[in-house]
Amino acid sequence: MHPQAIPAALANFDSLPDSALVDVKTVSAVLGRSPSSIWRDARLGKLPAPIKTGPACTRWKVGGIRAHLAALEGSA
Template sequence: MQPHSSTIPTALSNFDSLPDAAMVDVKTVAAILGKSESSIWRDARTGKLQPIKTGPACTRWNVGAIRRHLAALSGGSE
């Protein structure tokens, strides 16, 4: 078992400066939305979030889509 790291992932700490076309992993999406990774996968299965399969064992989410999802959750106000 690896020790828990308290460092913030680069994609999470730089999320506001990432371009909309950037891709992030499930851990980053979970942290941004304040949900567990299991909840993110559940939202993907129900169509609330749309992951992009980038390889046989690699799935990512589009930053622009996550921003639109957050805007919709907050009533569209930015």
């Protein structure tokens, strides 16, 4: 990944609508976890289920990621 991709993804995340779809790299950057951890947690139901938008394209709804972050803050 290009070094500027992560900061751009993080900078734009707060301005995205809840219905926007983001890729695993963006989810990884927002949560501060590796992509493999994101996939594992989604598979185990610890993260919102991703949406398959094509044969090789999977995305998460921004609203689901925000809800997950809010739940983490509530349990801390």
